[in-house]
Amino acid sequence: MSEAELDGDFQRLMELATAFMGSQVLFTACELGVFDALDPAPRDGPALAAALGLDPRGAGLLLDACAELGLLGRGPDGAYALSPASRQLLAARSPHTQRATLSFLGGATRAVWARLGGAVREGRNQNPEVLGVATREPFAAIYRTEPERLLFMRAMQETWSLWAGPVLAAFDLSEFRVICDVGGGSGALATACARLYPGSDVTVFETPEVVAAAQEHFREPGEAPPIRFVGGDFFRSPLPPADLYILARVLHDWGDGACAEILGRTRGGSALLLVEAVLDPEGRGPLPALLLSLTMLAQAAGRERTEAEFRAMAAAAGFRHFRLRCPRGPFAAMLARK
Numbered sequence: 001m002s003e004a005e006l007d008g009d010f011q012r013l014m015e016l017a018t019a020f021m022g023s024q025v026l027f028t029a030c031e032l033g034v035f036d037a038l039d040p041a042p043r044d045g046p047a048l049a050a051a052l053g054l055d056p057r058g059a060g061l062l063l064d065a066c067a068e069l070g071l072l073g074r075g076p077d078g079a080y081a082l083s084p085a086s087r088q089l090l091a092a093r094s095p096h097t098q099r100a101t102l103s104f105l106g107g108a109t110r111a112v113w114a115r116l117g118g119a120v121r122e123g124r125n126q127n128p129e130v131l132g133v134a135t136r137e138p139f140a141a142i143y144r145t146e147p148e149r150l151l152f153m154r155a156m157q158e159t160w161s162l163w164a165g166p167v168l169a170a171f172d173l174s175e176f177r178v179i180c181d182v183g184g185g186s187g188a189l190a191t192a193c194a195r196l197y198p199g200s201d202v203t204v205f206e207t208p209e210v211v212a213a214a215q216e217h218f219r220e221p222g223e224a225p226p227i228r229f230v231g232g233d234f235f236r237s238p239l240p241p242a243d244l245y246i247l248a249r250v251l252h253d254w255g256d257g258a259c260a261e262i263l264g265r266t267r268g269g270s271a272l273l274l275v276e277a278v279l280d281p282e283g284r285g286p287l288p289a290l291l292l293s294l295t296m297l298a299q300a301a302g303r304e305r306t307e308a309e310f311r312a313m314a315a316a317a318g319f320r321h322f323r324l325r326c327p328r329g330p331f332a333a334m335l336a337r338k
């Protein structure tokens with residue numbers, strides 16, 4: 001190996017080994033309010049430190065690290081400003097903000113990832129060990145407290161501020177009059193669906209607690225919601241009758257047997273729309289889907305799957321005509337029909 005190759009390998013290794021520090025800079029800057037304080041206007045380090053009650057030297061280091069990571073810009077006058085990406089994705093008041101997603105990732109997800117070794121050794125989530133819950137049922141941990149339930153619901157909702165359009169337009173769904181988004185969270189994807197296909201009648205099927213939280217905290221003020229909610233348990237209750245059942249990021253929470261139970265309840269429909277990150281045909285990549293699969297191992301009870309696996313699961317539930325499309329964004333849309 002040449003010296004240049006060794007230098008390059010060392011640099012890549014150190015970048016990987018210290019990647020958690022970059023994540024921590026991002027999480028900490030969010031938590032301390034850096035992006036919100038810079039949203040109205042650029043400020044220099046001492047002014048920002050004073051406004052946020054931070055140690056000036058610590059603040060200066062954090063701000064420069066944010067700038068080196070591309071999260072902030074630095075003007076010639078020494079003032080820090082939001083980068084275009086931060087203005088879109090990190091400012092709390094941006095319609096595309098991902099702040100709840102980052103809080104969830106930097107909180108419960110990061111905590112269970114710290115015990116990734118335990119998850120890999122035991123082949124199961126680490127929620128009881130890390131979060132002190134009594135069961136490995138994933139949502140007992142994710143919804144441990146009401147603020148945590150709301151945070152997760154917000155995090156899920158944020159995704160659809162970016163990707164609902166591409167996912168819902170991947171196939172023309174206008175022929176489906178009655179649509180049920182199973183495990184549809186706060187109803188963000190269902191609302192986008194009702195708006196994109198105005199002839200449809202869209203219901204979200206969710207746990208009663210999520211339905212109550214959606215109605216109390218996620219209603220758009222002054223607007224009649226274009227969707228309805230039905231509370232229940234998709235392992236126990238029948239689903240509302242529908243022509244099309246949507247399952248977005250639901251199957252990846254569960255093992256194959258549980259997925260078969262959920263899908264078994266959609267048999268009355270004429271089609272399924274599955275929305276998931278899909279693994280390549282060998283199941284060995286791409287990296288973002290593999291990392292999500294490890295998250296499902298450490299934090300939930302499922303995994304990401306290949307197209308062939310989704311096709312087989314849909315077929316076992318009676319949906320034999322299967323097509324997959326990859327619109328813009330991290331999710332594939334899979335339409336399976338009878």
Ligand SMILES: C[S@@+](CC[C@H](N)C(=O)[O-])C[C@H]1O[C@@H](n2cnc3c(N)ncnc32)[C@H](O)[C@@H]1O
Pocket residue numbers: 139156157159182183184185186189205206207210232233234235247248249250253
């Ligand atoms: C990973 S989230 C995905 C939420 C939404 N589909 C999305 O993509 O934003 C999984 C959803 O399944 C719901 N869920 C979990 N267990 C459930 C059950 N037994 N019955 C109904 N919904 C359930 C959760 O409340 C959660 O909203």
